[in-house]
Amino acid sequence: MATVSALGYALLCALHRGPLTGYELVQRMRKPIGYYWTAQQSQIYPELARLSASGLIEHDAEAGPGPRQRKTHRLTAAGREALAAWLVEPPALRAFRDEAILKTYALAAADPDGMREFYLAEAETYQRRLDDFQAQHADLLSGHADDPLHPQFGAFATLELALAGTPPRIRWCRWMAERMTELARLRRESTPAEGSTPASRTSPPDG
Amino acid sequence: MATVSALGYALLCALHRGPLTGYELVQRMRKPIGYYWTAQQSQIYPELARLSASGLIEHDAEAGPGPRQRKTHRLTAAGREALAAWLVEPPALRAFRDEAILKTYALAAADPDGMREFYLAEAETYQRRLDDFQAQHADLLSGHADDPLHPQFGAFATLELALAGTPPRIRWCRWMAERMTELARLRRESTPAEGSTPASRTSPPDG
DNA sequence: GGAGACTATGTCAACATAGACATAGTCGGG
DNA sequence: CCCGACTATGTCTATGTTGACATAGTCTCC
Numbered sequence: 489m490a491t492v493s494a495l496g497y498a499l500l501c502a503l504h505r506g507p508l509t510g511y512e513l514v515q516r517m518r519k520p521i522g523y524y525w526t527a528q529q530s531q532i533y534p535e536l537a538r539l540s541a542s543g544l545i546e547h548d549a550e551a552g553p554g555p556r557q558r559k560t561h562r563l564t565a566a567g568r569e570a571l572a573a574w575l576v577e578p579p580a581l582r583a584f585r586d587e588a589i590l591k592t593y594a595l596a597a598a599d600p601d602g603m604r605e606f607y608l609a610e611a612e613t614y615q616r617r618l619d620d621f622q623a624q625h626a627d628l629l630s631g632h633a634d635d636p637l638h639p640q641f642g643a644f645a646t647l648e649l650a651l652a653g654t655p656p657r658i659r660w661c662r663w664m665a666e667r668m669t670e671l672a673r674l675r676r677e678s679t680p681a682e683g684s685t686p687a688s689r690t691s692p693p694d695g
Numbered sequence: 696m697a698t699v700s701a702l703g704y705a706l707l708c709a710l711h712r713g714p715l716t717g718y719e720l721v722q723r724m725r726k727p728i729g730y731y732w733t734a735q736q737s738q739i740y741p742e743l744a745r746l747s748a749s750g751l752i753e754h755d756a757e758a759g760p761g762p763r764q765r766k767t768h769r770l771t772a773a774g775r776e777a778l779a780a781w782l783v784e785p786p787a788l789r790a791f792r793d794e795a796i797l798k799t800y801a802l803a804a805a806d807p808d809g810m811r812e813f814y815l816a817e818a819e820t821y822q823r824r825l826d827d828f829q830a831q832h833a834d835l836l837s838g839h840a841d842d843p844l845h846p847q848f849g850a851f852a853t854l855e856l857a858l859a860g861t862p863p864r865i866r867w868c869r870w871m872a873e874r875m876t877e878l879a880r881l882r883r884e885s886t887p888a889e890g891s892t893p894a895s896r897t898s899p900p901d902g
Numbered sequence: 903g904g905a906g907a908c909t910a911t912g913t914c915a916a917c918a919t920a921g922a923c924a925t926a927g928t929c930g931g932g
Numbered sequence: 933c934c935c936g937a938c939t940a941t942g943t944c945t946a947t948g949t950t951g952a953c954a955t956a957g958t959c960t961c962c
Contacts, residue, residue, distance in 0.1 A: 493948080494794070501801035511910050524796035528950060533912055553957045556911045568804060575801060576809030578816055579794035583919095587701070587786035589731035589856060594708035594782060595849035597775060602783030609785055636878035637885070642802035645874070649796060649867045656859040664852060671843035678844075700918080718940050735920055740942055760927040763941045790949095 490542040492570060494581060495535050498525045500544065500563065500571040505639055507562035510536055520624075520643060523650065536561060544570055592664070600675065604668035611661035618654045621647055697749040699777060701788060702742050705732045707751065707770060707778040712846055714755075714769035717743055727831075727850060730857065743768060751777055799871070807882065811875035818868035825861045828854055 492500075502508065502516045510533055517527045527535075536559075539545045544567035552558030563571070588610055595603060625647045628634070633644040699707075709715065709723045717740055724734040734742075743766075746752045751774035759765030770778070795817055802810060832854045835841070840851040 494792075495948080498797055501797055501804075504801040504804040509910075510912090514910090521797070521800060524791060524793040524800075526790045526792070526949095529911090530913075530951080531949065552910050553908090554910050554912090555955055555957090558910060571801065571804050572806065575798050575805035576813050578813065579798070581792060581794050583733045584731065584791070584793070585701075585733070585788065586731045586791070587788050589853050590705055590708055590728070591782050591786070592852050592856075593728060593731075593849045594711040594778060595852065596846050597708075597711040597778050598782035599779065606783050606785065636874050637881050639803050641874075642800045645799050645802065645871060646796050648870075649799075649864070652863040652867055653860055656863060657856070660856045660859055663855075667843050667848075667852070674844050702918080716940075717942090721940090733919095736941090737921075737943075738919065759940050760938090761940050761942090762925055762927090765940060 490538075492539070492542065492544070492574075493535070495527055495531055496539055496544075497571065497574050498527065499532065499535055499539060500567055500574075503545065503561060503563050503567075504571060507560045509558055509560050511558075513561070520646075524646065539567070543567075600668045600672040604665050604672070607661045607665040607668060611658050611665065614654055614658045614661065618651070618658065621650045621654065625651060697745075699746070699749065699751070699781075700742070702734055702738055703746055703751075704778065704781050705734065706739065706742055706746060707774055707781075710752065710768060710770050710774075711778060714767045716765055716767050718765075720768070727853075731853065746774070750774075807875045807879040811872050811879070814868045814872040814875060818865050818872065821861055821865045821868065825858070825865065828857045828861065832858060 498517070498521065499513060502513055502521055508516065513536070514529045514532055516522075517525070517532065536545065540547065540561075543564060545561045546564050547559040547561045549557040549559050588606075591598075591603075591606070625644070628640055628644045628647065631640065632638060633640040635641060638644070705724070705728065706720060709720055709728055715723070720739055720743070721736050723729075724732070724739065743752065747754065747768075750771055752768050753771050754766040754768045756764040756766050795813075798805075798810075798813070832851070835847055835851045835854065838847065839845060840847040842848060845851070
């Protein structure tokens with residue numbers, strides 16, 4: 489059996505509730521799925537061809553708006569099986585990249601006032617995202633997607649996690665902004681004259 | 696000026712508190728920094744060469760254990776400047792990949808008992824990670840790294856975020872495990888005979 | 903009637919990343 | 933005395949990922 493990449497499984501996941509065109513898959517990888525798994529158009533179309541070649545998906549074709557046919561993809565029995573087997577396996581990918589946390593690590597090398605603005609902007613970004621999540625959550629709730637038997641319960645559950653995880657992150661950003669205000673004040677105080685003398689006493693080198 | 700990749704900035708971040716050898720950088724990209732920014736050895740050595748060519752870092756060399764020289768890298772004034780300028784900029788990378796959430800989205804296609812095990816294993820993984828974070832946090836606290844003036848305040852702040860974000864995630868995993876138990880029971884009830892008749896009534900197709 | 907957005911599929915080149923391999927000295931345990 | 937782990941630097945190949953380009957019909961607003 490051909491090995492399937494993580495992106496391949498992501499597409500199988502996207503197709504689990506019913507057939508979609510390539511274009512619709514591109515949208516899904518931006519909006520609901522894109523919150524936890526992104527992919528560009530240029531990855532998606534070749535991957536669909538590979539999945540098709542492996543017999544995990546199949547498609548109908550009709551005349552499309554452009555010079556090419558419009559294809560509607562759906563899972564085959566083999567695809568559904570491969571997906572079910574992958575879902576219960578422990579995640580292979582644990583690597584995770586967050587630029588804001590990386591920047592926080594090296595915070596001592598930055599200007600405190602600039603970092604304050606940085607954290608306030610971060611807080612705003614996450615607040616907007618939270619509002620979006622809450623709207624989607626309310627939508628699903630009104631359709632009773634909180635019932636584990638509901639076909640959209642999975643989507644509902646991802647929002648439950650986002651709704652639990654985002655507020656602590658916003659609070660942390662605001663707390664960091666306050667610490668940066670404090671840091672700016674402390675640095676000013678420890679450098680009495682506005683001249684160029686660096687106050688090296690307050691920064692002991694440390695392993 | 697030469698453009699620096701995200702990995703390049705990650706290395707500048709790692710070097711912000713003092714010089715490190717390539718090997719030490721490899722360790723850092725696994726243990727403390729690796730929690731939010733990972734990189735393999737095979738990426739790090741070429742990137743160090745690029746940063747050196749751009750004049751952002753420089754190194755001393757001494758005889759090493761192997762056939763090559765051991766190099767201790769440190770930031771140049773230009774490197775410190777480039778880092779400071781980058782730190783206050785809003786994050787360019789917002790993409791984020793989480794296999795567990797992806798799997799949750801397609802949960803309806805999986806076996807509930809298998810998924811229950813999946814979420815319990817996830818909860819355990821995050822619990823172990825939380826224990827690790829708490830130990831590091833206590834260590835830094837005992838060195839008064841909670842003071843914004845302390846050179847390790849940045850590392851302390853990343854742990855504050857981890858300590859705030861991990862418990863909600865663990866609670867969510869356990870909640871999901873309970874939902875899976877419930878789902879397994881509901882599916883058994885809606886399929887009275889242990890035969891092969893699928894209960895299609897409970898899964899309305901939905902957009 | 904024209905400009906720009908949307909539907910829809912795909913390719914291409916450049917860059918990022920992972921995993922395995924290669925080399926060689928030291929240090930500790932069995 | 934050998935084996936494996938650790939220190940230390942690097943290369944190689946394959947795969948994953950991004951961003952820009954190409955094509956073309958429809959629909960909407962000005």
